[in-house]
Amino acid sequence: MTDQNNTPVVIVGAGPAGIGAAAVLVAAGLRPILLDEGRAPGGQGYRKSDPALGLNLAYAQEPEYKAIHALFERLRDKIDYRPETLAWSVDAGSVFTAFRGSVASEGIPFGRLILATGATDKVAPVPGWTLPGVYSLGGAQVLLKDQGCAIGQDVVFYGSSPLLYLAAWQYLEAGALKVTVLDTTPFSAKMKASAAIASVPKLLRQGLGLIARLRMRGITMRHGVTDMAIHGDGRVEGISYSWKGRRETRACDGVAIGHGLRSEIQLAELAGCGLAYNALFDQWQPVVDADGRGGSGVYLAGDGTRIGGAVAAELAGRIAASACLADLGHAVDAAEVAELKRRRDAHWRAQDGLARAFAWPRKGFAELPDATVLCRCENVTAGQVRGIAKTMTGIPDINRVKALSRCGMGRCQSRMCGLAAIEVAAAARGEAPANLTHYRAQPPIKPVAIPTSSQEVA
Numbered sequence: 001m002t003d004q005n006n007t008p009v010v011i012v013g014a015g016p017a018g019i020g021a022a023a024v025l026v027a028a029g030l031r032p033i034l035l036d037e038g039r040a041p042g043g044q045g046y047r048k049s050d051p052a053l054g055l056n057l058a059y060a061q062e063p064e065y066k067a068i069h070a071l072f073e074r075l076r077d078k079i080d081y082r083p084e085t086l087a088w089s090v091d092a093g094s095v096f097t098a099f100r101g102s103v104a105s106e107g108i109p110f111g112r113l114i115l116a117t118g119a120t121d122k123v124a125p126v127p128g129w130t131l132p133g134v135y136s137l138g139g140a141q142v143l144l145k146d147q148g149c150a151i152g153q154d155v156v157f158y159g160s161s162p163l164l165y166l167a168a169w170q171y172l173e174a175g176a177l178k179v180t181v182l183d184t185t186p187f188s189a190k191m192k193a194s195a196a197i198a199s200v201p202k203l204l205r206q207g208l209g210l211i212a213r214l215r216m217r218g219i220t221m222r223h224g225v226t227d228m229a230i231h232g233d234g235r236v237e238g239i240s241y242s243w244k245g246r247r248e249t250r251a252c253d254g255v256a257i258g259h260g261l262r263s264e265i266q267l268a269e270l271a272g273c274g275l276a277y278n279a280l281f282d283q284w285q286p287v288v289d290a291d292g293r294g295g296s297g298v299y300l301a302g303d304g305t306r307i308g309g310a311v312a313a314e315l316a317g318r319i320a321a322s323a324c325l326a327d328l329g330h331a332v333d334a335a336e337v338a339e340l341k342r343r344r345d346a347h348w349r350a351q352d353g354l355a356r357a358f359a360w361p362r363k364g365f366a367e368l369p370d371a372t373v374l375c376r377c378e379n380v381t382a383g384q385v386r387g388i389a390k391t392m393t394g395i396p397d398i399n400r401v402k403a404l405s406r407c408g409m410g411r412c413q414s415r416m417c418g419l420a421a422i423e424v425a426a427a428a429r430g431e432a433p434a435n436l437t438h439y440r441a442q443p444p445i446k447p448v449a450i451p452t453s454s455q456e457v458a
């Protein structure tokens with residue numbers, strides 16, 4: 001069954017938000033199309049390792065992980081699930097896709113579109129971050145969860161994110177020989193934010209338990225680290241940083257950097273949703289109503305709209321699908337939706353607390369040495385971005401900095417460097433980052449193989 005125009009409901013993203021949305025649509029008798037560029041469902045946090053590797057990672061035993069995968073298995077034959085399918089554009093009521101990198105000949109027309117595209121790492125560059133052996137925190141986790149590989153034997157987890165501690169623990173459990181956690185936010189910020197985090201008491205308990213377990217294993221954890229630099233001749237060999245007024249150095253062979261998450265917003269923008277700057281999470285995010293409506297026939301849910309964690313994502317997916325059903329004329333239980341919102345909002349409050357406890361190191365961008373590479377795809381330095389930003393006349397716009405410097409113009413399309421480039425440019429001009437607007441989305445949002453005229457499309 002599809003909507004009244006006989007065009008399907010398409011969901012992009014098979015993480016908790018997309019799976020939650022699919023569950024609600026299936027319960028109402030619909031058969032949604034669920035697209036995901038990944039090989040298996042579960043999204044980023046509940047990533048499933050390749051069964052051929054026979055990995056038995058501890059995180060896959062957690063009840064939340066098992067519940068989302070069990071839910072997906074119950075839905076599998078009631079939905080049109082298309083893995084390894086990237087949605088690279090949305091235009092005129094169709095989603096344009098590529099299967100294993102090759103573009104499909106036609107778009108998928110949709111009656112309603114639910115975007116549950118999740119988030120990726122927020123990274124604040126430091127000198128030496130382009131050395132081999134340095135990964136984004138998410139990249140280091142993906143390698144472990146997907147392939148059972150570690151990025152090194154002696155790994156430093158650096159940045160400002162609750163996931164630093166979680167990833168360090170996941171590495172320890174998987175057998176990494178040594179891990180160190182260097183957090184740029186002072187411990188006092190965590191204490192101040194604890195009341196908000198306690199909006200979900202389990203989250204606070206889990207966080208404190210994790211830190212206690214790391215401490216019991218004798219893991220070095222530093223809070224309030226500044227002036228981080230990564231050193232090595234051809235690859236990572238060590239780091240240096242300032243802490244409590246002194247300079248420390250240590251050897252290591254892997255560094256994972258993460259400063260929280262940034263919503264994947266490109267498809268939302270291409271689908272016509274408005275964007276607004278979220279000062280708490282230091283990024284642009286889609287504008288939605290309380291039910292996740294982002295525009296005509298477009299709904300959004302999960303970390304792609306607001307960083308809220310996996311539980312909030314699933315709840316938001318269910319809420320967005322309920323709004324979609326209501327708009328299609330189905331009866332929806334208002335009390336049930338109100339309860340979903342109550343639970344989602346508690347998780348959002350807790351995540352707002354986490355955003356304060358693990359702050360984006362804004363001050364560091366003004367002090368970043370000119371020679372530090374910001375855009376690793378196009379090899380553009382902080383100094384080049386500063387030079388252009390300072391002389392920009394008229395209304396400041398990061399897209400002009402991009403055009404003149406190529407910063408954010410490469411393969412990752414500003415996913416990795418965009419937020420940092422905005423911060424560096426804003427600091428150079430003495431402006432608020434929001435004044436520089438956001439990198440505009442352009443299709444294809446990720447590289448795809450475009451067939452030449454003599455080749456057939458898939």
Ligand SMILES: Cc1cc2nc3c(=O)[nH]c(=O)nc-3n(C[C@H](O)[C@H](O)[C@H](O)COP(=O)(O)OP(=O)(O)OC[C@H]3O[C@@H](n4cnc5c(N)ncnc54)[C@H](O)[C@@H]3O)c2cc1C
Nearest residue numbers: 013015016017037043044045087118138302303309310313
């Ligand atoms: C790398 C990483 C590791 C994490 N690890 C943990 C963890 O260990 N524990 C924890 O509690 N939380 C973790 N988180 C946070 C947690 O994953 C999220 O809060 C939660 O998964 C959000 O659910 P979601 O459904 O909104 O998005 P996600 O789970 O991110 O799912 C989004 C899905 O959309 C797909 N997608 C995105 N864009 C497209 C597109 N254009 N075309 C097709 N498919 C697309 C992605 O492949 C992905 O499967 C992690 C986050 C990241 C980024």
